[in-house]
Amino acid sequence: MAKSRSAPTLDDVAKMAGVSTATVSRCLNSPDRVVKATRERVQSAVDALGYTPNFAARVMAAKRSFTIGAIIPTMENAIFARGLQAFQEELHQRGYTLLVSSSAYKPEIEEEQIRTLIARGADGLLLIGHDRDPEIYDFLDQRNIPALVAWSYLPDSKLPSVGFDNRAAMFDLASHIIGLGHTRIGVISARVDGNDRARLRVQGIREAVADRGLQANNLTVIETSYEIENGAKAFSDLMNAATPPTAILCGNDVLAVGALRQAQKMGLDVPSDVSITGFDDIELARIVSPALTTVHVPHREMGHKAALQLIEMVENQTAGTGEQLATRIVNRPSLGKPASG
Amino acid sequence: MAKSRSAPTLDDVAKMAGVSTATVSRCLNSPDRVVKATRERVQSAVDALGYTPNFAARVMAAKRSFTIGAIIPTMENAIFARGLQAFQEELHQRGYTLLVSSSAYKPEIEEEQIRTLIARGADGLLLIGHDRDPEIYDFLDQRNIPALVAWSYLPDSKLPSVGFDNRAAMFDLASHIIGLGHTRIGVISARVDGNDRARLRVQGIREAVADRGLQANNLTVIETSYEIENGAKAFSDLMNAATPPTAILCGNDVLAVGALRQAQKMGLDVPSDVSITGFDDIELARIVSPALTTVHVPHREMGHKAALQLIEMVENQTAGTGEQLATRIVNRPSLGKPASG
DNA sequence: ATTTTTAATGTAAGCGCTTACAAATGACGT
DNA sequence: ACGTCATTTGTAAGCGCTTACATTAAAAAT
Numbered sequence: 004m005a006k007s008r009s010a011p012t013l014d015d016v017a018k019m020a021g022v023s024t025a026t027v028s029r030c031l032n033s034p035d036r037v038v039k040a041t042r043e044r045v046q047s048a049v050d051a052l053g054y055t056p057n058f059a060a061r062v063m064a065a066k067r068s069f070t071i072g073a074i075i076p077t078m079e080n081a082i083f084a085r086g087l088q089a090f091q092e093e094l095h096q097r098g099y100t101l102l103v104s105s106s107a108y109k110p111e112i113e114e115e116q117i118r119t120l121i122a123r124g125a126d127g128l129l130l131i132g133h134d135r136d137p138e139i140y141d142f143l144d145q146r147n148i149p150a151l152v153a154w155s156y157l158p159d160s161k162l163p164s165v166g167f168d169n170r171a172a173m174f175d176l177a178s179h180i181i182g183l184g185h186t187r188i189g190v191i192s193a194r195v196d197g198n199d200r201a202r203l204r205v206q207g208i209r210e211a212v213a214d215r216g217l218q219a220n221n222l223t224v225i226e227t228s229y230e231i232e233n234g235a236k237a238f239s240d241l242m243n244a245a246t247p248p249t250a251i252l253c254g255n256d257v258l259a260v261g262a263l264r265q266a267q268k269m270g271l272d273v274p275s276d277v278s279i280t281g282f283d284d285i286e287l288a289r290i291v292s293p294a295l296t297t298v299h300v301p302h303r304e305m306g307h308k309a310a311l312q313l314i315e316m317v318e319n320q321t322a323g324t325g326e327q328l329a330t331r332i333v334n335r336p337s338l339g340k341p342a343s344g
Numbered sequence: 345m346a347k348s349r350s351a352p353t354l355d356d357v358a359k360m361a362g363v364s365t366a367t368v369s370r371c372l373n374s375p376d377r378v379v380k381a382t383r384e385r386v387q388s389a390v391d392a393l394g395y396t397p398n399f400a401a402r403v404m405a406a407k408r409s410f411t412i413g414a415i416i417p418t419m420e421n422a423i424f425a426r427g428l429q430a431f432q433e434e435l436h437q438r439g440y441t442l443l444v445s446s447s448a449y450k451p452e453i454e455e456e457q458i459r460t461l462i463a464r465g466a467d468g469l470l471l472i473g474h475d476r477d478p479e480i481y482d483f484l485d486q487r488n489i490p491a492l493v494a495w496s497y498l499p500d501s502k503l504p505s506v507g508f509d510n511r512a513a514m515f516d517l518a519s520h521i522i523g524l525g526h527t528r529i530g531v532i533s534a535r536v537d538g539n540d541r542a543r544l545r546v547q548g549i550r551e552a553v554a555d556r557g558l559q560a561n562n563l564t565v566i567e568t569s570y571e572i573e574n575g576a577k578a579f580s581d582l583m584n585a586a587t588p589p590t591a592i593l594c595g596n597d598v599l600a601v602g603a604l605r606q607a608q609k610m611g612l613d614v615p616s617d618v619s620i621t622g623f624d625d626i627e628l629a630r631i632v633s634p635a636l637t638t639v640h641v642p643h644r645e646m647g648h649k650a651a652l653q654l655i656e657m658v659e660n661q662t663a664g665t666g667e668q669l670a671t672r673i674v675n676r677p678s679l680g681k682p683a684s685g
Numbered sequence: 686a687t688t689t690t691t692a693a694t695g696t697a698a699g700c701g702c703t704t705a706c707a708a709a710t711g712a713c714g715t
Numbered sequence: 716a717c718g719t720c721a722t723t724t725g726t727a728a729g730c731g732c733t734t735a736c737a738t739t740a741a742a743a744a745t
Contacts, residue, residue: 058464059403060731401701
């Protein structure tokens with residue numbers, strides 16, 4: 004096994020360059036405060052030694068970590084992966100590193116992760132959605148840690164948010180579908196408990212139903228967890244009812260794809276026997292056949308803007324204004340008019 | 345804006361509990377070295393103050409960070425996202441935190457990320473694939489940082505690896521396809537430069553072709569980058585040749601899905617006009633129609649085992665033995681016998 | 686040429702924790 | 716009773732960096 008030579012320190016560099024540690028530190032952090040000749044001498048010592056600053060020491064002394072923490076429900080979901088990728092790219096661009104944890108959709112894990120990330124000196128936090136124990140907000144407040152919510156925009160929330168209006172997006176889609184003549188609506192939603200995004204989407208549908216004068220009993224909502232198979236199961240439950248829906252709105256594309264496959268398995272044609280719609284517009288939505296009508300969410304833009312906003316909050320001690328992003332309905336063949344009248 | 349009360353320190357706890365900082369530290373790190381009464385007194389002070397240890401200080405003093413760094417090409421690819429998720433879960437289980445960076449498939453970015461993660465005190469590193477500048481291996485060696493490679497198993501590599509034999513897996517698939525009677529083979533590969541996984545997959549195909557006595561000119565290989573559209577483009581290039589292939593092997597499922605869609609667009613039936621296969625067995629492979637014949641890779645198992653192995657290397661200063669995981673061919677309708685003779 | 690102002694560098698005090706070592710306490714054997 | 720040994724706790728020295736402040740050198744102003 005290789006002998007481990009421990010990493011060179013600031014002191015080593017200082018000695019080699021014949022200057023004080025303060026000067027070396029300045030060369031690294033504010034080069035303009037050091038005269039060119041010195042800077043070059045220091046630089047060559049750094050190169051010769053292969054010096055890399057020790058992060059922990061730097062954080063401790065500077066009380067800044069250039070680290071941003073993000074806690075997402077899961078990386079396995081393309082929507083988070085994509086937004087997070089854009090978020091990380093922008094962070095990296097601006098000299099920050101990303102610390103990621105996933106909470107597996109469990110509030111208590113999320114809370115623990117928040118504490119961990121803060122203890123690790125995260126300068127700011129990215130959180131998904133608004134629903135969480137108020138205690139957490141107090142904690143963030145008390146510690147004065149900038150935090151931003153993504154994937155859900157709410158104008159008057161505790162934390163500023165960069166995202167879209169889940170309720171309005173689903174309201175529009177549902178209105179459009181009802182406008183097509185559908186009168187019996189099925190909904191396959193993700194679990195709404197502790198998930199404002201899912202809850203608001205369902206609420207948008209309910210409001211559209213009321214708005215269009217449909218009876219509430221024409222609406223059936225099933226809640227299930229995030230897996231293709233659950234979408235399939237929910238679909239067959241919905242279609243086996245006495246008077247099955249003519250359109251099924253799914254809370255996300257993955258559930259919709261599950262429904263779609265189940266339709267095929269049951270010999271039902273989409274959209275002539277039943278229409279199916281998704282939400283998110285992930286790649287999958289374009290690729291299945293029939294392709295899914297869905298709501299397009301600008302995931303990359305969201306990640307990107309969230310990064311900019313959070314960095315702004317961290318660097319200038321500002322409160323963060325949040326930003327609402329537009330979504331749009333993407334019409335594809337999985338949605339049609341209901342059969343007959 | 346809330347007054348920022350700065351975080352309570354070990355000292356605060358010690359004072360409140362009427363003990364020394366050493367005792368508080370011991371309560372937290374090796375509780376059995378402290379008598380029960382004291383431990384309880386300290387614990388209540390911790391609770392009352394809402395104390396969380398400062399990570400940077402701890403790292404600096406203990407020279408251990410309980411952080412593992414991972415550098416993956418991109419989070420947007422389901423295969424990495426899934427493996428990484430499993431990796432993170434196992435890490436979390438064992439009290440480690442994951443620091444993630446993505447290199448966007450660029451070696452120079454990867455190198456920079458490696459240095460950054462090490463400077464941040466990562467106790468160990470997870471890297472994807474074996475191809476990289478030897479200098480990096482020297483650096484890792486010199487600093488004595490345990491590192492493990494995943495997604496590619498090689499018995500005699502610089503670093504231990506947990507993964508599968510890309511060459512053999514593709515050799516088997518190609519042999520199977522040739523055994524079905526295909527004689528003109530097209531390959532749509534990811535860029536092989538700096539990517540041993542892609543390179544070895546192509547090599548596996550070449551070896552199978554030679555092994556089965558096919559002329560090398562019956563094999564056409566196109567290299568392209570990772571996007572559905574590129575798979576489509578490569579497919580049409582391949583099929584517009586004078587004597588188009590009867591089977592097209594793709595280096596991954598995403599490229600294969602692109603090829604599949606292009607086939608539909610060109611009015612070609614799969615598999616009767618042309619067979620298409622993928623690699624990875626991501627969800628997409630099951631969902632497209634016809635479903636893709638592909639090579640199943642145990643991504644979650646890989647992430648899980650990589651975590652265990654890396655932790656073992658970190659905690660016991662061992663070299664790491666690596667582990668080869670099995671892949672298997674998943675037969676689905678996108679592969680058939682060639683038309684006519 | 687001398688004083689004032691400004692720029693460049695050095696000195697040294699922490700940042701919050703861990704841990705080697707020392708000290709104190711108590712249990713035990715003789 | 717005393718000394719021995721084990722257990723529990725305290726003391727204090729760093730870990731590698733940043734930065735307020737002191738010092739020195741150089742430039743500008745007189």
